Amino acid sequence: MSYKIVFFDIDGTLVDDRKQIPPGTVQAIRELQSRGVEAVIATGRAPYFFAPLLETLGIDSYVSLNGAYVVYKGEPVFSREIPQASVKAFVSHAARHRHSLVFESHSAFYTNNDSDPLMLESVTSLRVDLPGYDPEFWQKQPIYQMFLHCESAEEPLYERAVPGLKMIRWHEKAMDVMPDDRSKAQGIEALLAHVGVSPEAAVAFGDGLNDKEMLALVGLGIAMGNAHEELKPYADYITTHVEEDGIGNGLRYAGLID
Structure with missing residues (x-):
């Protein structure tokens, strides 16, 4: 499968326990982007919580607030508030x-x-x-x-x-x-529909309980080595710990970087 887009959770996935991005993760995502594959944030966090991370990684698309507010290339494309x-x-x-x-x-x-x-x-x-x-x-x-x-x-x-x-x-x-019908998967489906990419052509990385639906939706769901044990059965592949080049190793498994 030739994957076209990759969704990344933040806490425990892109950042470690100190909320720092491991250097290898930055390098891996830059290599991914250099090959024309889109990198997108998919997080429970609100946009104002991760603006510096977007700048560091050169990412301008995200699924935020557990799927409720979606932005593609800086423009909102989907939102769903609580009644x-x-x-x-x-x-x-x-x-x-x-x-x-x-x-x-x-x-x-x-x-x-x-x-x-x-x-x-x-x-x-x-x-x-x-x-x-x-x-x-x-x-x-x-x-x-x-x-x-x-x-x-x-x-x-x-x-x-x-x-x-x-x-x-x-x-x-x-x-x-x-x-109760909200999940990151809902926001990802909206973004994929907007860009005309099928879920089978997408990859997702996560580590938490709110990543279950996301990993199950995409063509290749990757759980971090440090992921919650209840998440791992939803993954197609379990990569290494966030501090042990988990992102890089997962992207290499997917055939997206060397």
Whole structure:
């Protein structure tokens, strides 16, 4: 198969635990691009969380917010917000359990509790600026995703709390909240349709639980050596650890670089 496009998760895939891009990864992606194969980011993060990475890697296309906001060559091509009624219901439910939220639009993010230690710990782990404070932000802009800040033992409080919404844990103190039919695969399908490329001609790299649908969709799904064990069965190939040239080795397996 001659692959035409490659989708890359960020955390644990393009960047290591220190949120640094290994030098070998930069070299591998530049070689990929030099051969005319498109490199695209596919992440749960919002665009303002990874702008420096795009510049470093020379990438201008991305699937962000777990598939909710898609940009191709700098131009938005797909978006799907959480219905405001669902956001309102979730805000009320979280308030009853005294859990804080972060609201993410495509251009900014705000929290309804800027002193919550769970929020501070989890967002700080991303090595990004902290959100602003605006409990009513969700009423002012389209919200594509929320962070719910709670312990793992408290997750049952949210099972079936708001019909149509699901949660995926990305930190021991935080989960993404999104529509239950949302995944990176949804955004990837929209981008592939826009450029006229079939899923079979695509490759994807990931390491987390929100990468399952993405790896299953494409022609070649590659899990990092450091990937969550529950992700690995969805992969066609398991490459090495992110710090052991995992991206380079995966691209070589795909026949895309030497």
